[in-house]
Amino acid sequence: MDDPYKVLGVARDAAAEDIRKAYRRLAKQWHPDTNPDKPGAEARFKAISAAYALLSDPELRARFDRGEIDAAGAERAPAGGGWRDWAETGRGARYRSQPGGFEDPGGGFDEADLEEFLARAFGTRTGAGARPRGPMRGADIRATLRLPFLDAARGAVRTVTLPDGRTVQLTIPAGTEDGTVLRLAGQGMPGEPGAPAGDLLAAVEVEPHRFFRREGRDILLELPVTLKEAVLGARIEVPTIAGPVTLTIPPRSADGSRLRLRGRGVQGGHQVVVLKVLVPTGVEPELEAFLKTWTPRDRTNPRAGMLDL
Amino acid sequence: MITLEEVAGRFPGLAPQEVVLWIERRWLRAERAADGGTWLLTEVDVARLSLLVELRVTLDLDEEAMPVVLSLLDQLYDARRALRCLLAALEDQPEALRRAVLDAAAWQARD
Numbered sequence: 001m002d003d004p005y006k007v008l009g010v011a012r013d014a015a016a017e018d019i020r021k022a023y024r025r026l027a028k029q030w031h032p033d034t035n036p037d038k039p040g041a042e043a044r045f046k047a048i049s050a051a052y053a054l055l056s057d058p059e060l061r062a063r064f065d066r067g068e069i070d071a072a073g074a075e076r077a078p079a080g081g082g083w084r085d086w087a088e089t090g091r092g093a094r095y096r097s098q099p100g101g102f103e104d105p106g107g108g109f110d111e112a113d114l115e116e117f118l119a120r121a122f123g124t125r126t127g128a129g130a131r132p133r134g135p136m137r138g139a140d141i142r143a144t145l146r147l148p149f150l151d152a153a154r155g156a157v158r159t160v161t162l163p164d165g166r167t168v169q170l171t172i173p174a175g176t177e178d179g180t181v182l183r184l185a186g187q188g189m190p191g192e193p194g195a196p197a198g199d200l201l202a203a204v205e206v207e208p209h210r211f212f213r214r215e216g217r218d219i220l221l222e223l224p225v226t227l228k229e230a231v232l233g234a235r236i237e238v239p240t241i242a243g244p245v246t247l248t249i250p251p252r253s254a255d256g257s258r259l260r261l262r263g264r265g266v267q268g269g270h271q272v273v274v275l276k277v278l279v280p281t282g283v284e285p286e287l288e289a290f291l292k293t294w295t296p297r298d299r300t301n302p303r304a305g306m307l308d309l
Numbered sequence: 310m311i312t313l314e315e316v317a318g319r320f321p322g323l324a325p326q327e328v329v330l331w332i333e334r335r336w337l338r339a340e341r342a343a344d345g346g347t348w349l350l351t352e353v354d355v356a357r358l359s360l361l362v363e364l365r366v367t368l369d370l371d372e373e374a375m376p377v378v379l380s381l382l383d384q385l386y387d388a389r390r391a392l393r394c395l396l397a398a399l400e401d402q403p404e405a406l407r408r409a410v411l412d413a414a415a416w417q418a419r420d
Contacts, residue, residue, distance in 0.1 A: 083360035087386035088393055091353045094338055096390075097383035142413040163409035203416055 004051030004064070004071050012065070016056070023052040138191035138198035145170065145182075145202045149209035152176045153219065153241045153266050160202070164189070170202060175266035177214065178206040211239065217269025222276050225249060230277040240264040240271050247273060313339065313348040316355055320362050331361055336379055 005012050008022045026048045028034070035041035054073060055061050063069045086092045141162055155174030161167050168187050176182075181203050188198025206214075213220040219241055229236070233251035237244045240261060247259060255277040264271035280287065317325045331337045332348060337357055339348040350358065364370045364378060399407055 083356050083382075084386075086353050086356040087382075088389050090390075092386060093390060094353055095357060095383055096387050097380055141409065142416040143409065144412050144415065161405075163405045165405075201416070203419070 002047065002051075002071060004054050007047050007051035008055065010055075016058070019052070019055050023048065023056070027052075135192035135195035137195045138189040140188045140198040140201050142201045142203070144205055145172075146205045146207060147172060147176070148207050149212060149214075150241055152178075152204065152206040153212070153214070160200075162187075162200070168200060172204065175217065175269075176204050176206070178204065180204045212241065214266075215272075217267050218265045219269065219271045221271060221273050223247075223273045224276045224278050225253070226278055227280060230255070230275065238273060241266070249275070253277075310349045310351060311355065312342070313350065316350055316358060320358070320366075323362060323366065328358065331358075331365075334376075336361055336375065 184200040187200035
């Protein structure tokens, strides 16, 4: 079949209105009733009608322009033409693998084929081949529950909406760790008559916290302190998962010192505060002047032995 | 539908008898013409034929290796087709159900 644009004598980017006009003009000209003596008139008229049928339908026209269908409206092989393009379509099922030799494929793709594919691909049994069995327990519902760090550490109650519209209350015990699976027995899908419902399984994903980290039952907190606080000692308000508490920084605390707040972790654990001593980065003339004249009493070289490897 | 002779002409150096052999081995599922003379191929069959030519002629794959390779390929595409069907079916489901299935799938993957 010829290019429908040529048949109608219009440009490829012609407006719908122009296509309609061209069609009307040509259809009148080549109508078989008005051309009884011209032998080719009927074929020409049919070609014109077919071309118009294709180009007047915006969707068909677009598909033709993209090369997905030919002028007769038949599907074309997808671009590329490789086996993969066909193999994954329904028509590719003509070449489905045959267990135990090649039987007669017996025509096209139908629902039974799909069931068989699914059964073979996922090892499920469907349809006539199903094994006799008792009433099936309901399926488990599996969900992922993202929790803020503090909710997981302190414990929380969440209302969860299930796919079937039910809502259930999930109690998250204090100290729940990332990856914990909470099981609510009987809250899954209903079973067949005489069989129990499935369970609701919620895998907890704990979001990281800006300041706190979990290490077993302990909560780790990195605490920035100034040089002055580290040298002279201080009493500082620090956050814990249960609210701020006052922490005593002993004088002469080194960078990286670990201070323990007893019982401030989860499930009897502690909060461990790791000091991070900040050296002032702004201009501090007095400090600099002092350090220039300062001779430490402890004269040991902190890098002693590092060079003799 | 296109005849075997017509399509063989598209692959230079491919003898129609070779293709008949492939049909007899069911590597290619062409159908006999009504008059029993030649073989008829659909577009899918033509694409399949290019695959066979690619494997057997271009890559010069062993005759004995062909059934194994084809069987593995066909199984792979069975699986991909099945997966596509499932994903397409999933696309049509309500958002909540889709999420539940995808959640469950992710859940399976972490085990």
